[in-house]
């Protein structure tokens with residue numbers, strides 16, 4: 001068994017999840033009535049305008065926020081228990097690598113905290129560096145790597161303890177389009193190779209459509225799900241698939257959902 005893994009049942013089961021933040025300007029309804037079931041091995045993207053609750057939903061799954069009401073199970077257990085069982089790796093928009101540590105030492109940090117032996121840390125670090133195509137860069141410092149390579153290193157760090165679930169909050173948002181295309185291809189390959197469940201927040205329609213087996217379209221005030229699209233695209237996805245009729249049709253449906261949920265205020 002890998003960290004936090006279970007063999008059956010959904011990875012995420014959310015029923016009527018609401019989250020209201022009390023603020024000095026009154027309550028903010030970050031999430032309202034979220035119902036969502038995510039099966040093992042899915043690649044699910046969350047897309048929607050700023051403030052629709054994408055990050056809040058990911059943070060609830062990670063037990064970094066607690067819903068105000070509703071039920072949320074991760075690997076069949078309360079999200080808090082799943083966090084303690086190290087059910088997930090989390091990748092943020094900024095790579096968040098410590099500049100005084102080498103790439104390998106950054107990746108090994110969670111393993112150090114978890115008490116893995118030195119030999120095990122080295123073996124795992126080498127394996128995940130290989131998975132993100134950074135073999136040979138472990139001895140470099142973050143500033144010696146491009147932005148795209150740094151983000152791959154942060155994905156490697158999230159993979160290092162082999163959780164079955166990867167939560168990614170706009171990991172490629174700050175990168176230029178060409179680098180982003182390459183990382184999208186690499187992430188699909190990584191997903192196919194590892195079979196992990198991936199939850200991915202993005203503002204980009206092409207990125208969501210290219211990557212996902214399902215796309216969750218969200219809308220703000222209150223943050224809610226307005227559409228869930230099963231992708232008809234094949235597993236094999238060269239970048240040129242973006243010119244196909246199926247791709248364009250899904251992108252169109254996502255855009256329509258975003259437009260319907262947009263209040264223009």
Ligand SMILES: Nc1ncnc2c1ncn2[C@@H]1O[C@H](COP(=O)(O)OP(=O)(O)OP(=O)(O)O)[C@@H](O)[C@H]1O
Pocket residue numbers: 021022023028029030048049050051052053054055056057223
């Ligand atoms: N800790 C907090 N306290 C008060 N309000 C919050 C807090 N965290 C989020 N919010 C509010 O909840 C709503 C949802 O925020 P969230 O960050 O989840 O949206 P998002 O869809 O991820 O946005 P973005 O695309 O800009 O990252 C927003 O109105 C936000 O201002």
